Amino acid sequence: MVVEDEAVGEAGVLSRIEALCAEKGLRMTEPRRVIARVLSDSEDHPDAEELYDRVKAIDSSISLATIYRTMKLFEEMSIVSKRDFGDGRARYERKSGPEDHHHHMIDVESGEVIEFYNQELEDLKKRIAHDLGFELVDHHLELFGVRRKKKH
Amino acid sequence: MVVEDEAVGEAGVLSRIEALCAEKGLRMTEPRRVIARVLSDSEDHPDAEELYDRVKAIDSSISLATIYRTMKLFEEMSIVSKRDFGDGRARYERKSGPEDHHHHMIDVESGEVIEFYNQELEDLKKRIAHDLGFELVDHHLELFGVRRKKKH
């Protein structure tokens, strides 16, 4: 059932991408298919170079420029989110829908990234934006911390 | 009295920088003095190039490399905060103390930046980090939004 779930998930992502591309008059090409597959198989937050390596393992003819171009495209189509963890490069993560919205807690010592979701936080952010006279369209939130030492 | 406050404020910032430099065995040079002055006169969130322009207006011999080196130094000394508003470059803002901690609401249509502070948010972030087993050392939060249209 787990396998089935994953299979459905991938098919879902691919067909959603295909639908969105068609809708916008864009082509479903081999590079885009491969990149979409790599994204749906990735549970982490790869940067462009890491995506490039994973994509090359499947089709070595795909270029880094295409990774960047496709990430920009997928971002506009709300298929991926671009993240910034404070090192100089952009990270990308698949965005299946509003239901898997989350934030990141980054261990500044190990670089480890923990994802979390907090409804209270969501409500508060929306309220703050509203109070300032804004409709919230996006937000960045990253917490940086060190693992708390147990008191002996 | 407002004028007096500002005068005290600026002097405070400058001497604080000088004190911190001395404390760390660093030298108070002309470039550092000029950059400190520009920072304390800046109410906005300039990037390196903008700082460079403002600094050059006072002393044209100061180089961009020195802006970067000094920003890194001042960041380590907790004199400035480095911010990322999603365009590719770092922004800097003076940090007078923990009391003027705040976040940013960015108008995605005009690029306007509104600063805000919310105690509830501070508490919540600390609690989230704590629940995840972390001691919060830093955080990034930016809200992106569009001005809400009044319902006629």
Place this chain on the structure above:
DNA sequence: ATAACTGCAAAACATTTGCTCACAC
């Protein structure tokens, strides 16, 4: 057919660094 897409290499940016000289202490 033909417009969108790609790879490649070069360009564009922001930022960092090596080197030599200058200056604060």
Place this chain on the structure above:
DNA sequence: GTGTGAGCAAATGTTTTGCAGTTAT
């Protein structure tokens, strides 16, 4: 005097782009 800091220019790392050829529709 001595080591820290500066300017300059070259290097770096990431992301973008021009161009000429390729491919999906």
